[in-house]
Structure formats: structure tokens, C-alpha cells
Amino acid sequence: MEAAEPETETVMNLTCRSCVHFDDDPEHLEAEVPGILVFGSGYSSARGHAGFCRRLDRFLDPLLAGDCPSFEALDQRDRSTSSAG
Amino acid sequence: MNAEKRRSALLTEEDWWTVWFGLAILLIATVLAMLTLSGHMSTKRVPKLGKWVSSPSDVFYRSKTTRIDIDEPTTLAGLADGINAKKALATAEVVSAVNGVKLLVVSSREGDGETISVNALLAGGESELVFSPSEPDPGGLGARGYESQVVPSASMVIGEGRFSITAQRVAPIGWSLVVSMILIMLLTAIGVRVMGQNVGRYAPAFSVVAILAVISFAIANQQTIKSLGLSYAAWALTIGLVISNTVGTPEWIKPGVRTEMYIKVGLVLLGAEILFGKIISIGVPGLMVAWLVTPTVIIFMWHFGNRVLKMTSKPLVMIIAAATSVCGVSAAIAVAAATRAKKEELTLGVGMTLIFTVIMMIFMPMFIHWVGMSEVLGGAWMGGTIDSTGAVVAAGAFLGPDAETVAAVVKMIQNILIGVVGFFVALFWITSVERERDAPRPGLGQIWVRFPKFIVGFVAASILFSFVLSPLFGSLFNGDGLKLVESSVLKTVTTPLRGWFFCLAFVAIGLESNFKELAAQMEGGKPMVLYVVGQSFNLILTLGVAWLAFSVLFPNAV
Numbered sequence: 017m018e019a020a021e022p023e024t025e026t027v028m029n030l031t032c033r034s035c036v037h038f039d040d041d042p043e044h045l046e047a048e049v050p051g052i053l054v055f056g057s058g059y060s061s062a063r064g065h066a067g068f069c070r071r072l073d074r075f076l077d078p079l080l081a082g083d084c085p086s087f088e089a090l091d092q093r094d095r096s097t098s099s100a101g
Numbered sequence: 102m103n104a105e106k107r108r109s110a111l112l113t114e115e116d117w118w119t120v121w122f123g124l125a126i127l128l129i130a131t132v133l134a135m136l137t138l139s140g141h142m143s144t145k146r147v148p149k150l151g152k153w154v155s156s157p158s159d160v161f162y163r164s165k166t167t168r169i170d171i172d173e174p175t176t177l178a179g180l181a182d183g184i185n186a187k188k189a190l191a192t193a194e195v196v197s198a199v200n201g202v203k204l205l206v207v208s209s210r211e212g213d214g215e216t217i218s219v220n221a222l223l224a225g226g227e228s229e230l231v232f233s234p235s236e237p238d239p240g241g242l243g244a245r246g247y248e249s250q251v252v253p254s255a256s257m258v259i260g261e262g263r264f265s266i267t268a269q270r271v272a273p274i275g276w277s278l279v280v281s282m283i284l285i286m287l288l289t290a291i292g293v294r295v296m297g298q299n300v301g302r303y304a305p306a307f308s309v310v311a312i313l314a315v316i317s318f319a320i321a322n323q324q325t326i327k328s329l330g331l332s333y334a335a336w337a338l339t340i341g342l343v344i345s346n347t348v349g350t351p352e353w354i355k356p357g358v359r360t361e362m363y364i365k366v367g368l369v370l371l372g373a374e375i376l377f378g379k380i381i382s383i384g385v386p387g388l389m390v391a392w393l394v395t396p397t398v399i400i401f402m403w404h405f406g407n408r409v410l411k412m413t414s415k416p417l418v419m420i421i422a423a424a425t426s427v428c429g430v431s432a433a434i435a436v437a438a439a440t441r442a443k444k445e446e447l448t449l450g451v452g453m454t455l456i457f458t459v460i461m462m463i464f465m466p467m468f469i470h471w472v473g474m475s476e477v478l479g480g481a482w483m484g485g486t487i488d489s490t491g492a493v494v495a496a497g498a499f500l501g502p503d504a505e506t507v508a509a510v511v512k513m514i515q516n517i518l519i520g521v522v523g524f525f526v527a528l529f530w531i532t533s534v535e536r537e538r539d540a541p542r543p544g545l546g547q548i549w550v551r552f553p554k555f556i557v558g559f560v561a562a563s564i565l566f567s568f569v570l571s572p573l574f575g576s577l578f579n580g581d582g583l584k585l586v587e588s589s590v591l592k593t594v595t596t597p598l599r600g601w602f603f604c605l606a607f608v609a610i611g612l613e614s615n616f617k618e619l620a621a622q623m624e625g626g627k628p629m630v631l632y633v634v635g636q637s638f639n640l641i642l643t644l645g646v647a648w649l650a651f652s653v654l655f656p657n658a659v
Contacts, residue, residue, distance in 0.1 A: 043298070045434075049448050050622055051455045054613040055489030056430030057361035059115035059296055062519050064550045066438035075447050077438040079547065080527055082540045 032069065032078035036088045040067025040078075115362055118292035120558030123369025125288065126598060127562060127590075131570060134589035138578050146593035147281045148274035149600065150315070153323040160319045161275045282311045285601065289362065299356065306357025310612070313340055314604040334498035337604050338463075341611015350612045360609040364491040365555035367602035368509060370595045372562030375506065380563050382658045383510045386650035390485045391515035394643050398426035399522070402635040410627045415534055416442035419526060420450030421628060425635045428516050429454045429488030435519050435551050439527035439543075440534075452622025453632050454488045459614050462492040466499035477659050480504035481647040484511030486640050495607050503659055507651075513556050520551035566591075 032038040042058030045067070052058065066077045071086040111117045136142045150160040286307045294300045317337035320326060344350055350358070372380075399422045406418035416437065423436040430451055437447040465487065469479035480497050484507060487493045493512040497505035527543040566586060574589075575582025623629065651658055 042296075048444065049451055051613070051619055052430055052434075052451055053355070053358060053360065054430075054455055054610060054619075055360060055458060055491050056434065056451070057115050057359065059113075060361055060431055060434075061114050061116040061554050062431035062435045062523075062551050064435070064438060064523070064547065066434070068444060073443055074441045075434075075437045075444060076441055077527070077543075077547075080439070080441070080531070080541055080543060082537065 031081045031084065031087070032067070032076055033065065034090050035069075035084070035086075036090045037069050037071035037086060038067055038076070038078070038090075039070055040065060044068070112295050113297070114554065115292070115296065116365065116554035118296065119362060119365035119369055119555045120561070122288055122292065122366045123372075123555075123558045123562060124565075126366075126370060126595060127373055127565065130590045130594035133594065134574075134586070135577070138574075138585065138589055144589075144593060146277075147597040147601070148278045149597050150278075150318045150322050151274070152327070153319060157319060157323075160322050161278070162273055278315070281598075281601070282308075282315075285598070286311070289359075289366075292362075293359075302353070302356040306354045308357070309354050310357045310605055310608050313337070313344075313608045313612075314601060316340060317604055317608060318600075332498055333600070333604055334495050334607050337607035338495060338611045341608045342614055343611075345612050345615045346617070349615070354612065358609040358612050360491045360606050360613065363602045363606035363609060364494055365553075365558075367599045367606065368490070368494070368513070369555055369558035369562055370599040370602065371506070371509060372559035373566045373595050374591055374599070375510075375563050375566075377560075377563045377567040379659075380510065380560070382655070383507055384514060386647075386655040386658050387481065387484070387507075387511040387514045389650040389654075390481055390511055390643060390647050392518065394485055394639065394646055395426045395515060395518055395522075397642065398635060398639045399423060401638055402426070402631060405634060406627075406631045410631055412627050412631065414446055416440035417446045417450060417628060418631065419530075420446060421453055421631055422635060423522055423526070424450055424454040424488060425632060425639060427518055427522055428490060428512065429458055429492075431489075431516070431553070432519055432522060435523040436526050439523050440530050448622065449624055449628060452619065453624070453628055455614075456616070456619045456623055457632065457636060458488040458492045459610075459616075459619070461487045462496045462610075466496050466504075469500060469504075475652075476501045476504040477507050478647055478651050480507030481511050481651050482640075482644050484508035485515065485643040485647060486636070487512075490516060491606050491610055494603060495610065498603065498607075507659060513553075513559060516553045516556060519553060520548035523551050524548050 033040065042063065045058035045063065046052050048068070056062075064077060065079065066075060068074070069076050069086075072084075133142075133145050137144050151162050153159045286304060289307070290300045290303060293303045314337060317340055318333045320336045320340075321331065321333040402422035402425060403418060406412045406422065407415065412418050419440050420433050420436050420442060423432040424430070426432075433447060433450045433454065436442075437450065442450075461483075465483050466479070469482070474482075479500055480503060483496045483500075483504070484493050487496055487508075490509075490512050493508045494505060497508035500508075524543050524545065524547050527547070531537055531540045531542065570586045570590065571582035573582065574580075574585040578585055
């Protein structure tokens with residue numbers, strides 16, 4: 017766990033979570049996948065840091081995303097106010 | 102920076118909040134128990150509903166244990182008057198043995214009336230009436246007249262010095278029920294607020310779910326219905342399903358429909374009721390069931406979907422395989438991220454598992470009961486096969502307490518695999534499916550990120566109960582620590598609260614399960630064939646391994 021944290025933080029700052037196309041809001045996940053609330057939750061640990069890429073129409077884990085030609089940097093203030101995680 | 106990030110995860114993940122809720126409840130219950138046992142306050146308990154005999158309002162009355170301190174010598178008749186004066190009117194059994202005389206306080210309640218009598222149990226087991234009411238009180242639990250019976254033992258002086266007796270009385274529980282529900286709402290609202298959800302929408306929605314939970318318990322406590330063996334879990338689910346599939350669940354109630362949160366808090370509290378040694382004894386055969394079958398089923402379904410059915414969407418095959426073999430929606434989300442699935446693939450994978458989870462949750466306990474399978478084996482089978490933790494606990498509750506415990510423990514052991522499966526699927530995807538040489542490799546830290554943290558709370562609660570509270574209570578109050586904790590912490594607060602949290606979860610499952618909407622999410626053809634074949638394989642394999650583990654190798658696990 018200790019060893020993984022620096023890697024997590026570094027990669028995430030460079031990829032999806034800093035991108036305008038990435039949406040990791042748990043409420044959006046719950047709203048867009050019907051029935052997910054019956055036996056699940058967008059806020060659970062199982063989601064990790066994953067979210068939807070609106071540009072690629074994929075459900076992505078930012079840690080597994082490589083260099084992306086569609087990357088567009090998000091204003092840090094936007095991310096800090098729009099993300100719960 | 103790391104500390105900052107860790108704090109953030111601790112406050113924003115629902116799993117962590119369920120740990121905080123559970124441990125906070127345990128802490129509060131422990132403090133209350135210590136104050137009670139040291140004589141600083143009367144017993145505070147979270148109410149369970151009473152028995153519905155002739156009127157639904159009966160459920161809002163329940164026998165309640167009261168301790169009465171007697172400071173001066175008194176007679177049996179005088180003691181009975183003392184009980185009366187303190188309104189300790191009611192059912193109960195032997196309350197004390199003083200000077201060789203045992204007191205038996207007996208009360209029965211029919212409708213709104215109550216009768217009470219105090220008997221002296223004399224040497225040789227004979228019972229002698231000491232005290233009885235002149236007539237049953239038709240007005241409920243208010244003041245009434247009693248007449249002492251003139252019997253020899255009534256004049257016997259007892260109580261040379263200070264002593265205490267305990268008696269039980271029938272007491273109204275309406276207000277304590279309301280207060281308990283408000284406290285649950287306030288506690289959970291803290292987490293809801295910090296996670297970024299709207300408390301203003303959550304509070305009224307929670308109130309409705311809580312009222313439905315009370316109605317579920319009330320119906321289950323109806324005398325005739327209770328004799329049929331239909332548990333509160335069945336009624337909670339049924340009431341939710343009826344609303345959802347007839348008038349529909351109103352949108353404004355949905356913020357209170359948080360199945361996962363309620364069930365996980367309940368499971369953390371369940372940890373306090375199971376000695377750590379018992380978790381280990383169930384855990385060893387449970388590991389066999391969960392960890393041998395799960396990877397086997399995933400590999401079988403992957404090959405079946407790709408080689409036999411030749412499905413074009415590989416992410417969909419993997420999502421359905423993981424959802425079937427691990428834990429439904431949570432595994433589907435984890436694997437969808439690992440396989441970079443499209444939204445419709447995730448939606449279809451989730452939809453495929455939901456309807457079958459509801460069906461299995463209802464019919465597996467019926468089948469197990471019908472064939473006469475043991476609760477332990479049945480619980481292990483359901484824990485290993487039903488796709489969701491909430492559904493597993495509900496199905497276990499339908500069957501019985503042993504089934505509930507075994508099913509929950511087996512499911513939690515299986516849940517640990519979410520992160521492991523996510524890690525290996527991501528690695529497999531990059532190296533063998535998409536073959537991207539330059540793509541970042543998943544780190545082992547991912548296993549912890551996706552680890553269902555509520556399991557930490559479950560184990561912590563068990564360790565706390567087994568190795569901290571029991572010895573502490575034993576030394577502080579000079580007695581059997583285990584029994585003291587059971588009677589003053591578990592039975593009064595945490596166990597009834599666990600029941601309420603589970604009931605809230607079962608109502609929530611029903612409220613979210615609209616069969617028409619779930620059916621619309623399903624797709625026939627190959628995904629359906631994959632799920633049905635995979636789940637059938639899972640059912641047979643799990644039953645075989647569960648039988649081997651719980652009936653042959655470790656028959657005394659529970």
C-alpha cells in the first residue's frame with residue numbers, strides 16, 4: 017500500500033483525472049448504469065478511481081491509461097471542485 | 102501528500118464510512134454498557150418490535166428488564182408493592198433468590214389489557230401466589246389497582262441489607278424506536294454529506310425507507326404470520342418489490358435507497374457477534390469454497406464465451422464472467438475498468454447479473470429448505486454463488502441465523518478477490534488481449550484500492566469483541582467477560598441495530614428492483630447463454646466444494 021501511493025498520485029496527475037473528458041463522479045455512474053443501486057454503489061471501493069471517458073466512450077482506470085491523443089488538460093480548480101474523489 | 106491522499110480516501114469511500122459507522126456504534130454501545138454495569142445509568146437499548154397478538158399497536162410494546170434496588174428489609178408482599186410502585190409490571194421469571202425464596206413475576210398481556218402476578222417459588226419447586234391484580238386492566242399500561250394475596254410467605258422478611266432484583270415489564274417502545282431511527286439517520290447523514298451527496302434529499306428519503314422497515318418487522322411479528330416462518334427479510338423485500346413494481350418507487354425516495362451502505366454497516370456490526378476463532382473456523386472451509394471455485398469459473402466462462410459462443414465483445418465476456426463468479430455489480434465495475442469496457446458493455450453486464458441475483462436470492466433458500474439441506478451447507482452454497490453481498494445476506498436471513506452467518510462470511514472471503522481479479526484481468530488484458538507494450542502495467546497497490554474495506558471493519562469488530570472488550574469487562578466487573586459483553590453491549594444495542602440496518606437494506610433492494618426495467622436491461626442470445634451456462638457450472642461446482650469443505654473436511658466449523 018505504501019509503495020503504491022506515490023505511483024498512484026504521479027500517474028493520475030498526468031492522465032485521465034487531469035483531463036476534461038474524464039468523469040469519475042460516482043453519482044453519474046449510478047445514474048448512467050441502470051440498476052447499479054440495487055446491489056451496488058458508485059461510491060464503493062470496487063470502483064477504485066475509474067470513471068467514464070466521454071471522448072472515447074470507455075470506462076477507464078486512470079492508472080491503466082497510457083498516452084492519450086485526446087487528452088485535454090483540465091483547470092485544476094475545476095477538478096478540485098467537481099471531483100468527490 | 103500521501104497522508105493527504107489517504108485521508109481523502111478514508112472520507113470519500115462508502116466502504117470506509119461503513120467501518121466508521123460500525124465502530125462508532127460499537128464504541129457508543131460499550132460506553133453505555135460500562136455506565137449501566139457500574140450503576141450510573143439505567144439500561145439503554147435499541148428496541149426490537151414486540152409481538153403482534155390482537156392489534157398492530159402491540160408491536161410498540163415490549164417486555165423490558167428493570168433492575169430494582171431494595172435498600173431495606175421488606176416482605177415479599179412489600180417487595181411486590183415496590184415492583185408495582187416502580188411500574189416494573191410484568192413478565193418475568195425468577196428474579197432473585199433471597200433467604201431461600203425465589204420470586205417469580207409473571208405477567209401476560211392480551212390486547213390492551215395486562216395481568217400481573219408475583220409468585221414465590223418455595224423450596225421443592227412449589228409455587229405460591231403472592232400478589233395478583235384485582236382484574237386485568239383494560240386501559241393499557243396506566244395506573245391500576247392490585248390486591249395482595251394473604252399467604253404465609255407474603256409476610257416473610259427478606260432483604261437483610263441492600264440487594265437488587267431484576268424484573269421485566271411491558272413498556273411502550275414507540276419513542277425509543279423513533280429516537281433510534283433518528284440517530285441512525287443522523288449518523289449515516291454525516292457520511293452521506295462528506296461523500297458529497299445531498300443530505301436534504303437523503304433525510305426524508307431515509308425516513309420513508311425506515312418506516313417501511315418498521316412495517317416489515319411488524320408484519321413479521323404478527324402471531325400467525327410468525328408461526329409460518331416468514332422472516333422480516335422476506336417482508337422487507339416483498340414490500341419494496343410491491344411498491345417498485347406497482348406504483349413505482351418515487352424519485353425523491355431514491356437518495357435513501359442505499360443497499361450497499363446499509364448492508365455493509367450491518368456486516369461490520371455482525372463482526373462483533375462472532376468470536377474471532379469462529380471466523381477462522383468458518384474461514385478455512387470458506388476459503389476453499391470462495392478461492393478455488395471463483396478462478397475456475399472465470400477461466401471456464403472466458404473460454405466458453407470466446408471459443409464456444411465466439412462472442413465478439415471480449416470485455417463483455419470478462420465482465421459477465423467476473424460478475425457471475427465473484428460478486429455481481431462490484432466485480433462488473435472493477436473488471437469493466439480493467440478491460441476498458443464501453444458503457445453499454447458495463448450496463449449489459451450489470452443488467453445480466455441483476456435479474457438472476459434477485460431470482461436466486463428468492464428461490465435458493467426455498468430450494469435448500471425444500472430438499473432439507475443443512476443451514477451451514479446451504480449458507481456456504483449461497484455465499485459462493487449468489488452474485489451480491491446484499492442478496493447473499495437476505496437469502497441467508499430467509500433460511501436462518503447459521504445460514505446468514507456462513508453465507509456472509511463466505512461472501513466476504515470471495516469479496517476480497519475483487520481487487521485480485523481486477524489486477525490480474527488488467528495484466529492479462531494488456532499482455533494477452535490488447536497486447537499494448539507501452540501501456541502502464543497495473544500496480545499491486547490496485548488490489549488494496551479495490552479491497553472492500555468494510556471487511557476490515559468486520560474483522561476489527563470481531564477482534565475488539567474477542568480480545569479487548571471481553572477481557573476488559575471481565576476484569577472491570579468481576580464476571581464472565583464474554584457473557585457481560587453479550588448481555589450489555591450486543592443484545593441491547595448492536596444486534597438490534599444490525600437487524601434494523603439489514604432490514605433497511607432489504608427494503609432498499611425491493612425498492613430498486615423493478616422487474617420490467619431489469620428485464621429491459623437483459624439481452625438474449627449469447628450473453629444470456631454465457632450467463633446461464635456459467636452460473637449453472639458455478640452452482641454445481643460450488644455445491645460440490647462446499648459439501649466437501651463444510652460437511653466432510655470441516656463438519657464442525659460452525
